[in-house]
Amino acid sequence: MIPEVGHFALVLALALGLVQSVVPIFGARCRDAALMRLASSTALMQFGFVALSFLALTICYVTSDFSVATVFENSHSRMPLIYKITSVWGNHEGSMLLWVLILSLFGALVAAFGRNLPAALKAHVLAVQSWIACAFYLFILLTSNPFTRLPQAPFEGRDLNPILQDPGLAIHPPLLYLGYVGFSIAFSFAIAALIEGRIDAAWARWVRPWTLAAWMFLTLGVAMGSYWAYYTLGWGGFWFWDPVENASLMPWLAGTALLHSAVVMEKRNALKIWTILLAILTFSLSLIGTFLVRSGVLTSVHAFATDPTRGVFILFILVLFIGGGLALFAWRASMLKQGGLFAPISREGALVFNNLFLTTACLTVFVGTLYPLALEAVTGEKISVGAPFFNLTFGPLFVALMFAIPFGPLLAWKRGDLLGVTQRLMVAFAVGTIAVAAVFMVQGQSVLAPFGVGLALFVMLGALTDLVERTGLFQLPLATVRQRAFGMPRSIWGTAIAHFGVAMSMLGVICAATWGTERIVAVKPNETISLSGYDFSFDGLMQRPGPNYNALVAKFTVRSGGIPIGIVEPSKRSFSARGMTTNEAALLSRGLGQLYLSLGDSNNDGSIAIRLYYKPMVLLIWLGAVVMMLGGALSLSDRRLRVGAPKPAAKSVLAPAE
Amino acid sequence: MHRLAFVVSLVLLSAPVTAIAVQPDEVLKDPVLEQRARDLSRELRCMVCQNQSIDDSEAPLARDLRFLVRERLSQGDSDQQVLDFLVSRYGEFVLLKPPLEWRTLLLWGLPPAVLTAGMVSLILMARRRTTAHPEAEVLSQEEERRLSTLVDPATREH
Numbered sequence: 001m002i003p004e005v006g007h008f009a010l011v012l013a014l015a016l017g018l019v020q021s022v023v024p025i026f027g028a029r030c031r032d033a034a035l036m037r038l039a040s041s042t043a044l045m046q047f048g049f050v051a052l053s054f055l056a057l058t059i060c061y062v063t064s065d066f067s068v069a070t071v072f073e074n075s076h077s078r079m080p081l082i083y084k085i086t087s088v089w090g091n092h093e094g095s096m097l098l099w100v101l102i103l104s105l106f107g108a109l110v111a112a113f114g115r116n117l118p119a120a121l122k123a124h125v126l127a128v129q130s131w132i133a134c135a136f137y138l139f140i141l142l143t144s145n146p147f148t149r150l151p152q153a154p155f156e157g158r159d160l161n162p163i164l165q166d167p168g169l170a171i172h173p174p175l176l177y178l179g180y181v182g183f184s185i186a187f188s189f190a191i192a193a194l195i196e197g198r199i200d201a202a203w204a205r206w207v208r209p210w211t212l213a214a215w216m217f218l219t220l221g222v223a224m225g226s227y228w229a230y231y232t233l234g235w236g237g238f239w240f241w242d243p244v245e246n247a248s249l250m251p252w253l254a255g256t257a258l259l260h261s262a263v264v265m266e267k268r269n270a271l272k273i274w275t276i277l278l279a280i281l282t283f284s285l286s287l288i289g290t291f292l293v294r295s296g297v298l299t300s301v302h303a304f305a306t307d308p309t310r311g312v313f314i315l316f317i318l319v320l321f322i323g324g325g326l327a328l329f330a331w332r333a334s335m336l337k338q339g340g341l342f343a344p345i346s347r348e349g350a351l352v353f354n355n356l357f358l359t360t361a362c363l364t365v366f367v368g369t370l371y372p373l374a375l376e377a378v379t380g381e382k383i384s385v386g387a388p389f390f391n392l393t394f395g396p397l398f399v400a401l402m403f404a405i406p407f408g409p410l411l412a413w414k415r416g417d418l419l420g421v422t423q424r425l426m427v428a429f430a431v432g433t434i435a436v437a438a439v440f441m442v443q444g445q446s447v448l449a450p451f452g453v454g455l456a457l458f459v460m461l462g463a464l465t466d467l468v469e470r471t472g473l474f475q476l477p478l479a480t481v482r483q484r485a486f487g488m489p490r491s492i493w494g495t496a497i498a499h500f501g502v503a504m505s506m507l508g509v510i511c512a513a514t515w516g517t518e519r520i521v522a523v524k525p526n527e528t529i530s531l532s533g534y535d536f537s538f539d540g541l542m543q544r545p546g547p548n549y550n551a552l553v554a555k556f557t558v559r560s561g562g563i564p565i566g567i568v569e570p571s572k573r574s575f576s577a578r579g580m581t582t583n584e585a586a587l588l589s590r591g592l593g594q595l596y597l598s599l600g601d602s603n604n605d606g607s608i609a610i611r612l613y614y615k616p617m618v619l620l621i622w623l624g625a626v627v628m629m630l631g632g633a634l635s636l637s638d639r640r641l642r643v644g645a646p647k648p649a650a651k652s653v654l655a656p657a658e
Numbered sequence: 659m660h661r662l663a664f665v666v667s668l669v670l671l672s673a674p675v676t677a678i679a680v681q682p683d684e685v686l687k688d689p690v691l692e693q694r695a696r697d698l699s700r701e702l703r704c705m706v707c708q709n710q711s712i713d714d715s716e717a718p719l720a721r722d723l724r725f726l727v728r729e730r731l732s733q734g735d736s737d738q739q740v741l742d743f744l745v746s747r748y749g750e751f752v753l754l755k756p757p758l759e760w761r762t763l764l765l766w767g768l769p770p771a772v773l774t775a776g777m778v779s780l781i782l783m784a785r786r787r788t789t790a791h792p793e794a795e796v797l798s799q800e801e802e803r804r805l806s807t808l809v810d811p812a813t814r815e816h
Contacts, residue, residue, distance in 0.1 A: 116808060200801055201801070201805065202801065202804060202805055202808060205805075205808065233714070235679060235714060237714070240709075240710075240714075241709075242708075242709050243709060298708070343784075344780075344781075344784045352780060356773065356776045356777065356780065357773075359772075359776075360769055360772055360773045360776065363768065363769050363772055364769040367764070367765055367768050367769060368765065371762075371764065371765045375761060379761070381761065382749075382751045383750060383751060383753075383756045383761075383762065384703040384709070384751055384752070384753060384754050384756065385754070385755075385756060385765065386703060386709055386711060386754030386755070387700065387711065387754060388700065388701050388754050388755035389754065389755045389756070389765075392755065393766075393769055397769075397773075520680050520681070520682050520685055521682050522682040522683075600681060600682075601681070609681055609682050611680075
């Protein structure tokens, strides 16, 4: 009964979506306020029905209803409750349902919080949002129904893939989807503006909070994925340039560019056409990411060809929305008037620079990810594009971008004074240079790394310089400074903090990659292995049963200078339901660095292979992302942006899962 | 298992999963040589895996290749010789950084071309604009009014 309710609710959402796709636009044409207003009600109801559908599926999982095919394939009655819930989206069908849940959530948020939007714009935005939703409802209902019943219910499920039974991966997809799908709002606004043929600074003001919110979630989602890979893959890498990772990085890069160009549009009414294009491209990249991951095209072009139903359907959606969006852009963009002018050296100019480099970086990732697929499809030749390619091409672009970061916020709008700004950045620059020299003196092995450290410090201090200048710190009495600090628009704090976060991540990447140490050895019980001044004594192996697995745990006592500082227990978990083993690395944080220990194969002589790492500053990589997100949150709370901002986005999306 | 692991990680937009790649018995005694072997391993693709270098992969083929790389290095091959040997044996598919050729021209050329084109067009646009009238566009009165109602807290009290 419950699966049927869920299925039916999704069909009803589709019906509502179809109404919402057509009626509001018709209403806008005839200037009928009632027809336009209909969009808000249907958007809210759509969300209600999708949430009901999602809830129904969640109940199936929580109660282990193995008569439902996806539950049977992805759940197990002895799994902890948390993983029963997260296995809802730990498979293709369920994750697509999560996708449309978030899509309809954003539609409902626009309906609920967009009271200040002009009626026609709101009607158009919600209609476009509903086109996307309908395409994906149809995709789910026709090719990936999560509610399909089995003729005979099995007694036990096949278990969720053990790799996914991990807290990090449990929350990674919702975060990522909040980001991916959040950009659909920017897309809908862009299409609506093109349909209406007019766009102004107020448009940017409405779009920016949604973009910012989506960007925050995506930042956190990407960082979460990276941290998961770091502790799961067993060798302490944090970014692999894997196509699946790239699929999430591309919308992030484009979204970051969009965030910055929308600032120019809002403040100076310039870069309108470019911002519209970026809004279309950002969501297009989210769709491409979905296609890459969902269609199986990444595994190989042939795997895609053997079972193309889903892939072709998503490809169709892709062509429809990206092609349609870009065609509409080509047709209508000339109608939009170009706005405010500015000199090349100005805040606007800096933001254009930012956009140029971010989009090129995004293009690099795009080409690198898709080129092998395209080449194989066209000529049948196979090439590989991996980390060495991306490091070589993406790296320099990002370095240029980093170097420009401190200049941007210090330059004046319209016409800036580069020489003056350079003088104001002297302190930051001096500290950066001293750092380069100092790091170079201390260690001679790497030439690039000291420059990287110096650059990161330059960006950090550059961000602080802006704050110090604006608050008058070191110059004005402390009371005035406090007053100024609180009186300052929060978006200025947000900018500085987010830029500081970028530099933190960069510093973490450089330090961990350059000065990390590693040992690969076989150890016997009571042996001691040393690495970077830490001694690891192997106390022995033991078995420890878990709820649905058996763990082989190795116990190590870690000492620094003879003093015990902790016990680490890397383990291997064998899951009987699927006959799979996962590797649980053990982490011990030392300041911002981490000691990392993972297990390999055990040998007949009682020894076991281990990999030991010391990764200095590695935590900065993800802390930086969190700081970036906090910067975004501060910006979002700016009084100026609160109009129409999606306040409770984070809370309401989790509600149906409970 | 490896394939399965990959499929599932696709589901969650994440990287493929391995347990442990380089084994203790593979490590060379000479640290310099070993470091060269590790660096080379990161440039080489494990052909049976999805986008993994042989340094990260636990597949038996990757292990064989790691032994091969170390064997060639121990025999005094230069890094380039090792790469050439592997390419002659497995084709260019084994290289994670494809060489610049006709068929990879777009791969290597497109990003710098776009960057250059973007810069040139921006410079041209800036030139054209400085000759045009500045401040040609201002908000209409209606737009100014709407903007001010948006930011004015008084109008937000519903």
